[in-house]
Amino acid sequence: MATTSAPTPTKVPAPAKAPGREERDQREFGWNVMVWNDPITLMSYVVLVLRRLFGYDHATATRLMLQVHNEGRAVVATQPREQAEVSVAQLHSFGLQATLGRP
Amino acid sequence: MAQVLRRRGRIQVKVNRSEREALIGIIDSLSPRLAAPLATAPRAYDDAKLQAEYDRWVRPDIEKGREVDLTMVRDALSGGEDTLPLTEAQTLVWLRAFNHLRVAAGEILGIEGDGWEDTATEATKQKPEYGVLIALGYLQEELVAALDS
Numbered sequence: 509m510a511t512t513s514a515p516t517p518t519k520v521p522a523p524a525k526a527p528g529r530e531e532r533d534q535r536e537f538g539w540n541v542m543v544w545n546d547p548i549t550l551m552s553y554v555v556l557v558l559r560r561l562f563g564y565d566h567a568t569a570t571r572l573m574l575q576v577h578n579e580g581r582a583v584v585a586t587q588p589r590e591q592a593e594v595s596v597a598q599l600h601s602f603g604l605q606a607t608l609g610r611p
Numbered sequence: 612m613a614q615v616l617r618r619r620g621r622i623q624v625k626v627n628r629s630e631r632e633a634l635i636g637i638i639d640s641l642s643p644r645l646a647a648p649l650a651t652a653p654r655a656y657d658d659a660k661l662q663a664e665y666d667r668w669v670r671p672d673i674e675k676g677r678e679v680d681l682t683m684v685r686d687a688l689s690g691g692e693d694t695l696p697l698t699e700a701q702t703l704v705w706l707r708a709f710n711h712l713r714v715a716a717g718e719i720l721g722i723e724g725d726g727w728e729d730t731a732t733e734a735t736k737q738k739p740e741y742g743v744l745i746a747l748g749y750l751q752e753e754l755v756a757a758l759d760s
Contacts, residue, residue, distance in 0.1 A: 544653075547725045548717040549710060550748060552755045560703070566759075577725075596655045597669050601676050603710035605653045 539592035541585040543576050544605040551577065557602045558584060561595065586611075612746075615753035622697045622757045624705075631688045637743055638685050638708075641715045645677060680708040699758060706754050709747040716740035716747075 543554070551573055558569040562585055575582035584606075585595055592608040599606035613626040613634075626634070655669070656662040683704050687695050697705065719740045720727075735741055 545725070546714075547722050547727055548713050548744070550751055550755070553706060553710060553751055556706070556755050556758060593655065593665070593669070597673060600653050600655070600670075600673050602707055603714055607653070607655055607657070609657055 537586070537588050538611055539587055539589045539608050540583045540611055541587060541592050541595045541599070542581050542607050542609065543572070543584050543599060544581045544607070545576050546605045549604060553602075554604065557599065557604060561598050561602075613750060615750065615757045617757045617760050622699070622702050622754070624695045624697060624754075625693060626688070626695065627693055635685055635688050637712055637747070638681055638688075640739075641712050641743070642681055644715045644719065645681070645711055677707075677711050680704050680711065684708040702754055702758055706751055709751050709754075713744055713747050713751075716743040720744070 543558075554573045554576065555566065555569045558564050558572055559566065562569075564572070572582050572584050585592070587595060589608070596606045596608045613624060613630045616623045616625065654662055655665040683701070687701075717727075717740075720735060720738065731741065
């Protein structure tokens with residue numbers, strides 16, 4: 509007779525910890541649209557593009573443009589990834605140097 | 612020099628025959644440069660895989676748009692009129708087209724940093740691309756001012 513032994517409990521790997529809400533929000537919505545300085549593009553043109561694409565008033569767009577000029581780059585928007593990619597593509601279509609990435 | 616005016620809510624570019632011919636010549640001379648991938652073509656992502664996707668799915672539309680911008684301006688200049696009325700949307704097309712051309716000119720000149728206007732040598736200033744940067748920069752400023760007024 510075959511002996512039976514008490515069943516060995518199967519070791520089940522602990523489920524991966526579900527990302528918390530903050531982490532999900534960061535992943536989904538926290539993509540920075542960054543504009544980089546370049547020596548050719550006119551300051552007034554950058555201000556115009558930021559106003560047209562993001563709806564900023566003149567003062568805000570000018571502040572962001574000056575940040576790009578003085579510091580080399582500026583985050584001009586934080587958006588969900590797909591929207592951020594569209595924004596970057598629009599900035600590229602205007603000839604600006606732009607990237608998107610997580611903070 | 613060509614003038615940009617805003618009257619009764621409409622933008623007009625006044626550009627005589629020789630100026631139109633010069634602008635068409637700039638477009639024709641720099642368009643091949645723009646058709647090739649520019650060394651300065653902006654990246655979207657640091658991540659190589661995401662960048663490859665962007666290059667495959669998004670960049671072709673951007674490059675097509677650049678070509679359309681230049682064609683629209685060239686067609687307008689080829690119409691034989693000294694006064695060219697522009698809608699706001701058309702003005703943005705002109706602004707983009709001039710920026711594309713300035714970026715190409717800057718790349719040819721090897722400009723890599725701010726202050727190039729102050730540090731350019733006499734030899735650089737004699738190059739046609741330098742004239743393109745200055746002339747189209749002036750027109751861009753005028754178009755931006757017209758949109759803002």
